[in-house]
Amino acid sequence: MTALRPAPPRPARPADPPPPARRRRTGRPAPAAAYAVLAAVVLLVLVPFAWMVSASLKRDNQVFTVPIRWVPEEFRWSNFVEIWDRIPLATYLGNSLFLSVAITALQVLTGSFAAYGFAKVRFPGRDALFLAYIATIAVPWQAYMVPQYIMMQRLELTNTHLSIILLQAFGAFGVFLMRQYYASIPDELCDAARIDGLSEYGIYRRIVLPLSKPALASLALLTFVNTWNDYMGPFIYLTSNDLWTVQLGLRSFLGQYDGEHAMIMAGAVLSVLPILAVFLLGQRYFIRGIATSGLKG
Structure with missing residues (x-):
């Protein structure tokens, strides 16, 4: 009986090249930048409302002070009560x-x-x-x-x-x-x-x-x-x-x-x-x- 000869080793296959890196999609702003722009627009829109609320809690001589005082020195909640009588x-x-x-x-x-x-x-x-x-x-x-x-x-x-x-x-x-x-x-x-x-x-x-x-x-x-x-x-x-x-x-x-x-x-x-x-x-x-x-x- 003839001895079985081992099969010759197969040549190693070259490793597959790594997948190409995905390109970033251009033309669209990053989410962080989009949120920042939206936040800036929202703040810009809310500024007049913030000034209105601030002015409603002041005295008349404090409404148009320069520079603007956003937080009143004295919160006059009585304005919202007095207006119903006036x-x-x-x-x-x-x-x-x-x-x-x-x-x-x-x-x-x-x-x-x-x-x-x-x-x-x-x-x-x-x-x-x-x-x-x-x-x-x-x-x-x-x-x-x-x-x-x-x-x-x-x-x-x-x-x-x-x-x-x-x-x-x-x-x-x-x-x-x-x-x-x-x-x-x-x-x-x-x-x-x-x-x-x-x-x-x-x-x-x-x-x-x-x-x-x-x-x-x-x-x-x-x-x-x-x-x-x-x-x-x-x-x-x-x-x-x-x-x-x-x-x-x-x-x-x-x-x-x-x-x-x-x-x-x-x-x-x-x-x-x-x-x-x-x-x-x-x-x-x-x-x-x-x-x-x-x-x-």
Whole structure:
């Protein structure tokens, strides 16, 4: 018997080259740098609010000191108590709340209903009419301010809340915002509902509106804030002190040669609180609606 010969050793295979190092993606800022920029922007935005709160806790002769003293020497919390006795602030806040809620409800209703017609109903000249209507956003309010006032005066609606409500019940921006959102809803849903015999109003109420809660919340929040902060509208149409909004009421602290700026800042802080509460409650829907309506950056 012949002895078994051992198999010759196999030559060693060359080691695989190390994987190439991954290249860093260029063109995008590092997370730390992005957060730093965002923090700087947030601080820049919050500076006026910080100064407002600081000024509301000072005396009048300390509001405009140079350099700015961010922390008051004496915290005058009494400013927030005294302002309720100096002016009928509760009446002003109630008027602002009434106008904001009424105008917001009407703009959400009219804007969403008109946007449904422009987005889901086919009729001749639809796109041209929509562009013509949206173009009115570019027309400055000062161009038709006087004709509007003459119209309200002839209808004997001046010095009433109804005049402001009627003039602001419709808004081209709301129609544009809602139409952009409705465009993301598939037309097949509406066509299937029409085949099933559902009317256009039924489609709008049962299908489109339930799917549009983020956009409706965004429009409601934007309209509420804009109406709450409106100064020129109430200033032009409201002359009775009982009908004034909080923006007009704070003007009571301004005299011909001087003003009580600490009290004005205290009133401004109180007037910001309702807007802050509304924004915090609808923040989730607001961000989602803006992100899906074509208005994001």
